[in-house]
Amino acid sequence: MSCKPVSLKAKIVLQLLVWVPLLATAFAIYSLWGRFITSKDLIILVVGYTLCALGITVGYHRMLTHKGFEAPDWIRGFFLICGSMAFQGPALNWAATHIQHHANSDEDEDPHSPVKSFFHAHVGWILDDFRPDVQRYAGPLLKDKLVVFISNTFVLWALLSLVIPYLIGGWYGLLWGGAVRMFLNHHVTWAVNSVCHTYGNREFVTTDQSRNNLLIGLLAMGEGWHNNHHAFPRSANHGMHWWQIDPSAYIIGGLEKLGLIKSVVRISEERRAKRRVSADVAEERDVLPGVILETGAAAAVMAGTMAEVVTQAAAQHPPL
Template identity: 40%
Template structure:
């Protein structure tokens, strides 16, 4: 989608304009991620993979998404806060922003006005342009907080929502102490960029390609390669059919690493009230 198609898309009363702060921020991260080509080491790559899993698999997929957005299971409060902190390290916004936006997405899926990253505006809108042409409804704290009032009531989440970016400072210092600039480039910049696009593909690709197991009103689809890169989130049609389920992959070959992690927490006595897709519902 180019600028002209964005302008022609159905809009609210607020005109869509480029946010140059966001463009410079994302552009700088992508440029620094490319510098990883000149400072490669297997150790640095290992750091990037580990932090991709910790911040993405644990922080975003398990934490921000299935635990906080949908409350598909419960854990002790200390563990919930620790997992949410991992999510904040992903640099995808604070928990109130992320959860508020995601609940809008489910409440108004693919509505061109009310879904912040509606796929009906086009692939590139739902992938990244919704961030570069921010709609007031999606980025106004007073508005999106209404959809995450359970988090807004907790001082820790209000603090994390405001200061999540500052968490990158101690992480960068720690990475530099252990491996120098290559660890910082791989552990902060390359990891963040790869994880961003993995997450954004859930918004874009899984509303475009793949198969459907459930007859949802939206165009959500199951897409294996997105599932593999997002620890199970690519089984998106399953998820939209049963959003409160802790289990997204249903069939034996629908690999869902996040679900396996929740099962492990359950066996360790750390997860309770775990919700599953009713077997009778699968087609």
């Protein structure tokens, strides 16, 4: 079974996580009428947003799910805890959902695709009655004691992300560094699923509707270069050109230069050239979503996709 039912308790919690940050953010904006945001509140918001965003992009996504680099436990733990503080679910569940997304991107089995609707891709999927089965999609991660521990203690880390801004800035610290930060982290991440499968350009041939989007690229620490990512899922760099700003890749590169991480996956120009979309194919793709008519393009994407799948499978199941 690819999915498991969501309990009533979990449904209530998910509803609260969607609506409470939204209402709190509306109140925060309203409160600006009589009280400008203080420098302390702004710092709490920016620092909290940045750490939680990097926890998702570097930790949950590029490190844990796609194995874009190897890191010691203290670095892995740091990023996974920061990811937990983003209130996007335990690391194991996040990885399982994302792996299912890549396995069925923009198809019926995709947990969050605009094929069903833009709203569904953005937030509607969170309120679905089913969730991907962790055992099926992220089984190897269940053998990782650190990942399992941080996933099992997710609630602790998530609540800590609310306690810290309250201790630093009181109720307004909690409002801006807790609720507003959570709202921004959520909707920017969700925009990768919705906006970046609907609006933007395509540099590489893929079997889905992934797009590169500059605005989301900036807001989501480089995750908006989504067509690049779907073409080369294991790449630690989502920005493939100097002008494609990718803060997550800069952090990874900095840690590598310091000798703190290793085995960083990068894609050669030769491999990129083989997957590039011609102008004709790109235009055709926009007119006929989900269809690639040119045999050469279809062969290229199938070969490239199979190579990525085999590479990731080998990384998750190393030889004895």
